[in-house]
Amino acid sequence: MRYIISLLVALLLSGKVFCWGFFAHEKINGYAIYLLPPEMLVLYKPSAPYLKTHATDPDKRRYILKAEGPRHFIDLDQYGRYPFVGLPRNWQAAVKIFGEDSLIQHGILPWRIQQVLAMLTGAFREKNKANILKLSADLGHYIGDGHVPLHTSSNHNGQKTNQHGIHGFWESRVPELLADQEWDFFLEKASYISQPAETTWKFILESALAVDSVLAMEAELSKSYAADQKFAFEWRNQALIRQYSSNFSKEYNKLLRGMVERRMRQSVQAVANFWYTAWVNAGQPNLSGMAGEAWIDSSQNELDSLSFFWRSQPVKGKSCD
Numbered sequence: 374m375r376y377i378i379s380l381l382v383a384l385l386l387s388g389k390v391f392c393w394g395f396f397a398h399e400k401i402n403g404y405a406i407y408l409l410p411p412e413m414l415v416l417y418k419p420s421a422p423y424l425k426t427h428a429t430d431p432d433k434r435r436y437i438l439k440a441e442g443p444r445h446f447i448d449l450d451q452y453g454r455y456p457f458v459g460l461p462r463n464w465q466a467a468v469k470i471f472g473e474d475s476l477i478q479h480g481i482l483p484w485r486i487q488q489v490l491a492m493l494t495g496a497f498r499e500k501n502k503a504n505i506l507k508l509s510a511d512l513g514h515y516i517g518d519g520h521v522p523l524h525t526s527s528n529h530n531g532q533k534t535n536q537h538g539i540h541g542f543w544e545s546r547v548p549e550l551l552a553d554q555e556w557d558f559f560l561e562k563a564s565y566i567s568q569p570a571e572t573t574w575k576f577i578l579e580s581a582l583a584v585d586s587v588l589a590m591e592a593e594l595s596k597s598y599a600a601d602q603k604f605a606f607e608w609r610n611q612a613l614i615r616q617y618s619s620n621f622s623k624e625y626n627k628l629l630r631g632m633v634e635r636r637m638r639q640s641v642q643a644v645a646n647f648w649y650t651a652w653v654n655a656g657q658p659n660l661s662g663m664a665g666e667a668w669i670d671s672s673q674n675e676l677d678s679l680s681f682f683w684r685s686q687p688v689k690g691k692s693c694d
Contacts, residue, residue, distance in 0.1 A: 394545030
């Protein structure tokens with residue numbers, strides 16, 4: 374066990390974490406909470422620290438559980454050309470054509486999202502608080518991954534185009550630099566998804582369609598930057614590290630015309646919508662008894678106000694901080 378923990382820590386510190394980045398995953402789950410109706414906020418708001426902290430659990434499991442890795446991506450370019458009509462959206466149909474081993478090899482992210490959604494719905498029906506929170510955190514993570522373009526490409530880190538590191542650049546460096554200072558998260562209240570599978574494939578395909586731009590814009594911008602301008606030693610998490618310079622990162626963001634912010638906003642909205650859908654499909658169980666009577670008693674007026682606010686207008690997702 375000590376060896377496993379040491380290995381996990383070493384891998385995390387190495388920076389080889391191909392996800393939105395801990396910063397963005399935590400923000401996405403945190404912002405999504407405040408798009409929920411008061412009947413869900415009664416559990417989700419006091420659980421915000423858990424939902425944000427554990428938003429990165431699936432990435433941590435990747436280095437311990439072999440089965441976890443394929444749940445975070447899908448190499449759609451292995452199935453022909455966009456919109457990849459030869460790949461069935463239904464899992465069983467896809468297995469019949471390609472076989473389970475082949476599908477797993479190239480990633481199963483869209484189907485994992487559907488699986489966790491079903492599990493969360495079951496947890497709501499059972500009113501199992503621990504599972505509701507765990508699965509909500511996990512579902513938020515996978516949905517966030519599905520909005521990252523390079524999670525849908527076998528060229529996931531630019532290794533095929535001599536752009537090593539672009540994955541973390543797009544989904545970690547740019548959000549960490551700009552999300553709190555320049556981006557806004559004014560979003561609509563959570564809404565019910567009548568066809569979750571179709572919705573999932575829609576944002577997965579949107580990510581796939583953006584892959585070429587993610588790679589081409591970085592390659593084009595790099596032509597006008599010398600190495601000592603493209604990279605710089607800057608402080609990150611109380612450590613001085615070599616990373617993409619602030620100027621290069623901001624120029625890249627401009628070239629992408631706000632793509633990273635847009636995908637992060639869409640992630641927040643989708644996470645809230647999927648959480649809400651699971652709760653509705655479970656029969657809208659009463660969650661008030663799960664949060665602790667003290668919190669409910671002290672926050673009743675706030676909940677009443679939120680109830681009115683939520684039903685009458687869009688909610689400011691960024692109010693979680």
